[in-house]
Amino acid sequence: MKMRPQSRTLTRSWSLRLRILVYLGCLLAGVGLVGYTITNYLVDRNVAAFEEREAQTRMDRAVLGVTQSISGMDVVVYDNATWNDTFAHLQDFNAEYLSTNYTAAALRNLKVEQVIFLTPQAQLHSGVELVGDAVQVLHANAVLVQAVQRAVMDVPLPAPMRGQHLLRWVNGRAVAMAFAAVRRSDAGPQTAGWMVLVRDLDRSAQELEQVIGNELVFAPDRHTQANQRVQPLPDSLGESGISLKITVEPALKDQSTRVGYLLLLNSTAMSLIAILLVGLLLDGLVLRRLSLFAALARTDKSNPVGDENVPLTRWPVLGTDELDVLAVSLNAMVMERSLTENQLKSEARTDVLTGLGNRRHLLESMERIFAQARRGQAMDLTVFLLDLDGFKHINDSLGHEAGDAMLVWIGHQIAHAIRDSDLAVRLGGDEFAVFSFMPQGRQDVEVFAERILRVVSRPHTYHGQILVSSASLGVVVADPSQPAEVALRNADIAMYAAKNLGKNRYTVFTDAMHSDVQERMQLEQHLRQAIKERAFDVWFQPIVDIRSGKTAMVEALARLKIHGKYCPPNRFIPLAEDAGLIAAIGQELAEKAVEALSRLHKVQPGLIVNINLSAHQLMDPALPDFLHATLQKNAVSVEHVHLELTETAVARDGERLFAMLVQLKDAGYHLHLDDFGTGQSSLNRVQELPFGSLKLDKSFVDLLLKDVDTIPRLMISLAQELDMQVIAEGVESLEQVGMLKEMGYFLIQGYVFAKPMPEDVLLQWLQEQKNRG
Numbered sequence: 001m002k003m004r005p006q007s008r009t010l011t012r013s014w015s016l017r018l019r020i021l022v023y024l025g026c027l028l029a030g031v032g033l034v035g036y037t038i039t040n041y042l043v044d045r046n047v048a049a050f051e052e053r054e055a056q057t058r059m060d061r062a063v064l065g066v067t068q069s070i071s072g073m074d075v076v077v078y079d080n081a082t083w084n085d086t087f088a089h090l091q092d093f094n095a096e097y098l099s100t101n102y103t104a105a106a107l108r109n110l111k112v113e114q115v116i117f118l119t120p121q122a123q124l125h126s127g128v129e130l131v132g133d134a135v136q137v138l139h140a141n142a143v144l145v146q147a148v149q150r151a152v153m154d155v156p157l158p159a160p161m162r163g164q165h166l167l168r169w170v171n172g173r174a175v176a177m178a179f180a181a182v183r184r185s186d187a188g189p190q191t192a193g194w195m196v197l198v199r200d201l202d203r204s205a206q207e208l209e210q211v212i213g214n215e216l217v218f219a220p221d222r223h224t225q226a227n228q229r230v231q232p233l234p235d236s237l238g239e240s241g242i243s244l245k246i247t248v249e250p251a252l253k254d255q256s257t258r259v260g261y262l263l264l265l266n267s268t269a270m271s272l273i274a275i276l277l278v279g280l281l282l283d284g285l286v287l288r289r290l291s292l293f294a295a296l297a298r299t300d301k302s303n304p305v306g307d308e309n310v311p312l313t314r315w316p317v318l319g320t321d322e323l324d325v326l327a328v329s330l331n332a333m334v335m336e337r338s339l340t341e342n343q344l345k346s347e348a349r350t351d352v353l354t355g356l357g358n359r360r361h362l363l364e365s366m367e368r369i370f371a372q373a374r375r376g377q378a379m380d381l382t383v384f385l386l387d388l389d390g391f392k393h394i395n396d397s398l399g400h401e402a403g404d405a406m407l408v409w410i411g412h413q414i415a416h417a418i419r420d421s422d423l424a425v426r427l428g429g430d431e432f433a434v435f436s437f438m439p440q441g442r443q444d445v446e447v448f449a450e451r452i453l454r455v456v457s458r459p460h461t462y463h464g465q466i467l468v469s470s471a472s473l474g475v476v477v478a479d480p481s482q483p484a485e486v487a488l489r490n491a492d493i494a495m496y497a498a499k500n501l502g503k504n505r506y507t508v509f510t511d512a513m514h515s516d517v518q519e520r521m522q523l524e525q526h527l528r529q530a531i532k533e534r535a536f537d538v539w540f541q542p543i544v545d546i547r548s549g550k551t552a553m554v555e556a557l558a559r560l561k562i563h564g565k566y567c568p569p570n571r572f573i574p575l576a577e578d579a580g581l582i583a584a585i586g587q588e589l590a591e592k593a594v595e596a597l598s599r600l601h602k603v604q605p606g607l608i609v610n611i612n613l614s615a616h617q618l619m620d621p622a623l624p625d626f627l628h629a630t631l632q633k634n635a636v637s638v639e640h641v642h643l644e645l646t647e648t649a650v651a652r653d654g655e656r657l658f659a660m661l662v663q664l665k666d667a668g669y670h671l672h673l674d675d676f677g678t679g680q681s682s683l684n685r686v687q688e689l690p691f692g693s694l695k696l697d698k699s700f701v702d703l704l705l706k707d708v709d710t711i712p713r714l715m716i717s718l719a720q721e722l723d724m725q726v727i728a729e730g731v732e733s734l735e736q737v738g739m740l741k742e743m744g745y746f747l748i749q750g751y752v753f754a755k756p757m758p759e760d761v762l763l764q765w766l767q768e769q770k771n772r773g
């Protein structure tokens, strides 16, 4: 199973706190254990050394007691052996000597069991033995006697002048035999034999045990048990084969275990107390706060950036210690970060020039409100997209600073005209948008759109100059189930529709517009294809001089067949202009028209062809060279080619356009001002430009039938004053012809005489005209 990342970091940070506490606990417990072990070891060693010393002392005492007691026998036996009575007894057996000197009481007093006399050859001479309270005579065949004989025979001669002793095992009992050579008291060298005192050591030990305070055991071996000590007992001949064993119970055994337990208890308790205290202290002062810091850092990190609904994380500051310093700087950092984030966020959503929101701000807000609408709030969501009319003109003529000032001013106007809940943004360039969301049925789109158009067309001054602008407004009632981008695109389409309808107006988006846009896109495709294939046809419409009845000129008009049907130039020419394709089309048309003219001249020499030029073509510096080359190629003279420029094409001023017109005029071309009266060019301007003819637009010709003739009359007087030709176009009836003729119009173009026609039809038409005479 996958762990949630948050709980994982939680465990991790907890484990640091826990880890430190556990490590600390282990460390302190370890220190306690080591301390305990060392102390215990030292105590044990001292106790052991003490016990060892104690045991050795006891052993020494026991050995000393035993050897002293036996040494006493040596003195006694020597005393008795150098007694004259004893010497005499050995010389001559004396029963009375034995019975008076070695009574039971005497033997008991001497702590011996037997007194034995041997001849110099170690044969039994005589002996007595204490059996219970009686003294009995010893027999030669007694085991003990034989043992004594063997022992005495081991003794090197001559015997020393003192008593000696041997320790022997007899019948499994440890026996001490003290002996001395029997001599006269004057200590002459002659010996009469040996006197031996025999003591059963085991029996005599009981008395010693009470003095020494230890049980004494005589043993042939030197094996010991845990609490036993052993020491070999020497006799006068050296090693005796008898060892003394004592059992020593350790004096401090109980105390030592108790001390051990106490030590353990003490160490454990101290360690636990240390762990508890240090742990509590460290945890309270540092670790718990660190954990809290980490937890806060985590919440801060998981908080969505710049979310106004989530309060800023704050680390608690308790005092002035290091953690507090850390907390203070963390708080400062979070505050600073949130400030920069908010700043960045608002900068990224603000239009620097106007201070309004930008496209991003608009899209974000729209998406947010759309989401609310999708959740069921019934709302009218309206987007107003506004594009200034002729802003480029202001930029070009007054400079970018003026343009910027204009945008700022428009921004202000819009911002003041909208409701608080509405959002106004600048999308870029001279495009603004207002997003309005209102409870359903409360939005009056028309009123609002008109208000916006009104405020942006208020005149304002810039450096003493009065500027007036207008805008085209596209309105869309947005569908919240679609992305905000779609609503914006539709508003854009509606705005273009408003522009096409003549600007300074608003259009509400309809689905039909969308298909218009698609149609336009398809048409553009066709145009590009047609340019590649040079598929444009040139048709001609005659312009008749009514004074002679002859065709004075023909106007070359573009035709394009799409899917077998001719598409009207009013549809594809504006599109070609928008898409930047008009220059290519114009070139093709000019080439084809001039080419045709060389053929037309065969029927009617001197015929003039009028070629339409768009504004784009006038901006191309290569235009004069191109025209010149085309004329030369077809051997057509320049006076037979006139150029028609629409009033809107020359409405835009500028040095370049003026220079181009002059250049064309100087090259010999006759220039017609087409659609006269429909544009905004002032009469002053018309006077400045080098036109040779003015073409009265069809709309004024139409008005003649309603008795409106101001413009046609104005135009005539202007032309006479400036010495220009006049042409009336779109003339459909003889009635109009009559009225025009009366005013002074003699060059007439219109269905009344002929519609535009292809070259072959025109050739025929000219031929027929000629034939009629």
Ligand code: C2E
Pocket: 541, 556, 557, 558, 559, 568, 569, 570, 573, 586, 589, 612, 613, 614, 644, 674, 675, 729, 730, 731, 732, 749, 750, 751, 752, 756
């Ligand atoms: P325009 O230059 O004003 O051309 C005259 C238009 O008026 C032609 O429409 C012509 O057929 C039409 N017309 C002439 N007499 C009458 C009449 O008695 N009644 C009516 N109802 N219409 C009449 P067309 O050929 O459809 O051309 C429309 C426009 O397309 C032209 O207006 C011109 O602005 C543009 N255009 C056509 N060919 C070219 C071209 O080769 N280059 C450029 N730049 N524009 C062209």
Ligand code: CA
Pocket: 555, 612, 644, 674
């Ligand atoms: Ca024309």
Ligand code: CA
Pocket: 674, 675, 695, 697, 729
């Ligand atoms: Ca025209």
